[in-house]
Amino acid sequence: MSVHINTGTEAAQTVPTTVRASRWPDPRVLAGVGLPIVIALLWELAVRVGLSDGRLMPPPSKIYAAMAALAVSGELQVHIAATLARVGAGFAFGAIAGTLTGAIAGGSETIRRVIDPSLQALRAVPSIAWVPLFILWLGIFETSKIALIAIGVFFPVYLGVASAIIGIDRKLLEVGRIFRLSRFQTARRILLPAVLPVWLTALRAGLGLGFMFVVAAEIMGASEGLGYLLVDGQQMGRPDQIVGAIIAFALLGKLADTLLVLLTRPLLVWQDTARAQL
Amino acid sequence: MSVLEIKHLDKTYSDGTRALSDVSLDVGAGEILGIVGGSGCGKTTLLRLVAGLDLPSEGFISVGGERISGPHPAVGIVFQEPRLLPWLTVADNVGFGLHHLPVAERINRIANALERVGLASYGKRWPRELSGGQQQRVAIARAFVARPKVLLLDEPFSALDAFTRASLHEHLLLLWEQDKPTIVMVTHDVEESVTLSDRVVVMKPHPGRVFETISVTLERPRDHLTAPFEKVKRRIHATLDRSMRPENTPQAPRKSDSGALWW
Structure with missing residues (x-):
């Protein structure tokens, strides 16, 4: 059995769509942005005029007030920093391990045939299932949380890198042979740039999963972090805090993804130009 | 003096396909050699062997006296596709x-x-x-x-339209005039082979062999519309026809007017 070229399931969802037709945004785009705002305003209005008491689903003003209070006391910053630090560390470990394993599995068919079936099986394990084991092994503090996040990041990156190396155009490798590139030169001048776009897409998919897994890790037991805010809000009966934390997750996730795209954009100029031409 | 020497070359692939059988060629310095032949005559295999991308089963290739055992700095190749990075x-x-x-x-x-x-x-x-x-x-x-001392061209113009091809022929000759490398060009376009080559090798398929070599002694730049050009072209076409006929089958009697009898 070989590595499945099925990163598509994870990666295709995050394919960048950077086709901008004109300077004026499509009215449908405006409507898409406006929809949640309109719903929020309507809900605010409904609570204000007394159609609902807004106890289980607080109005935007209350959510904002709750988050503002947390921000003023400095708590919110602490929670965000804790979550980001975990995602950052888990992402770094997972991405490095996934890239190395993927490169080895993509480069050697023998190794791939030996390790890929096991990795595919492990990939099928739901993330939460690891938590009890990791807590036993690594304790209830940061290590187990970071390990869980790293696991989540590892698989999409591994699959992406391995399938990209397997799928590399052999005709381009022959160009390298003709010019007598060494193994190292071939890796640096042909393999690396050819694999780069897929790798970056895989990293984005991994980062998204990292944010999913950090919630799982923090819900299982933490004294700080946005996931802790969720649990705390549930125990204290504070839906405003829960919704606020959810919104913070959405913003952070989007921000991290955008940052990753911006940081790696210079590496893919040749692709962007091509897309703009087409 | 020959720059590229090919001696008794045999290539059998691991699946048992015999792609080349006893191919010997000598190509001189600055010479442009065209290779034409039907499909399966091992043209591309021959180029890949000279380029050092594959190894022969029997025989050897030497460039400037050095045996080819892998890609060699004195040998360049242009593939059928551009293969740009x-x-x-x-x-x-x-x-x-x-x-x-x-x-x-x-x-x-x-x-x-x-x-x-x-x-x-x-x-x-x-x-x-x-x-x-x-x-x-x-x-x-x-x-x-x-x-490179030897430049190999593997049907490099086959995917292009006729106008583009003609202008590429000019560009190729312009580059060739600079250092005068030896050029071996595989093509399925007889006109192209006559336009560019000093000699045209016609190969015979299954397994690939050298069938006949035809010299083209026309002055460059070559005008496609002259009678001598047409004559060489026709000769190569006729040789190609013969090369693709199965062996031991005598030429079918030609009845040039048989078409007319149908009416």
């Missing part, structure tokens, strides 16, 4: 094989080659922005700047 600019693609040279020399050679293929102002473009013919010109320039 999409992440490098046109200039960097042309200079891909020149990394061992000092920067100034590299820039010089790249500029010179781009000029000769008519793409002087395209150095900073990306390959995707170029047409198929322009990309193939870049690929030809990439092979030429390494200054």
